[in-house]
Amino acid sequence: MIEAQFEVGQYVVHGTNGICVVDSIERISFTAGAPGEYYYVLRQNKNPSNKFFVPMKNEAMLSKLREPMRREDIEDILMGLSDDDVKWINDRRERGDYFKGILHDGVSGRLLNMIICIYEKKRELVKNGKKLSVTDQGTLKTAEKLVEEEFAWALDMDPKDVPAFIRRRLHIQEEE
Numbered sequence: 001m002i003e004a005q006f007e008v009g010q011y012v013v014h015g016t017n018g019i020c021v022v023d024s025i026e027r028i029s030f031t032a033g034a035p036g037e038y039y040y041v042l043r044q045n046k047n048p049s050n051k052f053f054v055p056m057k058n059e060a061m062l063s064k065l066r067e068p069m070r071r072e073d074i075e076d077i078l079m080g081l082s083d084d085d086v087k088w089i090n091d092r093r094e095r096g097d098y099f100k101g102i103l104h105d106g107v108s109g110r111l112l113n114m115i116i117c118i119y120e121k122k123r124e125l126v127k128n129g130k131k132l133s134v135t136d137q138g139t140l141k142t143a144e145k146l147v148e149e150e151f152a153w154a155l156d157m158d159p160k161d162v163p164a165f166i167r168r169r170l171h172i173q174e175e176e
Contacts, residue, residue, distance in 0.1 A: 002038055002056055006065065011153075012042065016103060016142060017065040018149045019045040019131070025129045028053065028069055030036045046149060069107060077109045078169045086113040088121050092133065099139045111164070115143050 006012055006022050014020045018059045020042035029036035037055055053059050069077075086102065089095035114126050118140045120165035132140070147166075148159040157165065166172075 004040075004056065005062065008038060008149065011045070011068055012065045013106060013150060014042055014044075014054070015106070016146060017042075017044060017052060018146065019068055019153050020052065021045060023051070025056070030122055045153075049136050062148070064104075066106065069150055071154055074151055075106075077112065078166070081109050081112060081170070085110055086117045088117055092135070096135055096139075099136075103139065103142060103146070107146055111143055111147065115147065118143075 004025055008022050008024055011122050012020055012022060024038050024041045026039055026041055028039050031074040037057060040054040040056060042052040042054060043053070054065060056062070062157065089098055099114060099118075102108075102110050105111070116130040118132070118136055121136070122140075125131060131137075144163075148162040151157075151162045151165070153157040155162075
């Protein structure tokens with residue numbers, strides 16, 4: 001068996017799948033007769049019936065695993081937000097690729113700034129009688145879910161209370 005970076009029972013963040021528990025470490029062969037490789041078997045925290053298999057020798061897949069943030073990490077992110085970190089890109093395809101990269105990097109100051117950027121654009125569009133594109137709405141929803149899940153985990157609060165917590169910490173008025 002190869003050396004494990006994470007232990008059975010340990011909680012990890014698995015890319016955009018959110019918080020998971022390392023359910024087991026197993027040698028699995030997906031091809032009959034082929035020698036198996038070792039995998040982390042992850043069970044999603046918010047939906048325990050979802051399982052993910054991450055090969056322990058695949059650096060690209062392992063790079064999507066990390067330990068969940070702690071309260072101190074969240075405070076550092078909120079204190080370090082910069083207004084000019086994420087800008088709206090007018091080209092839809094370029095913006096989609098840019099936002100996708102930020103999403104795949106996980107919860108960070110850049111992700112929060114991306115959410116703020118999308119909300120500011122949404123506010124501007126609504127003033128002109130328009131709406132966000134379906135793609136941008138989906139990106140926003142995914143980003144909010146990632147932030148809510150991980151912040152709630154670290155702060156031991158209900159995910160639905162996270163947006164109000166962030167607004168209070170950043171001194172942002174709730175929209176009417």
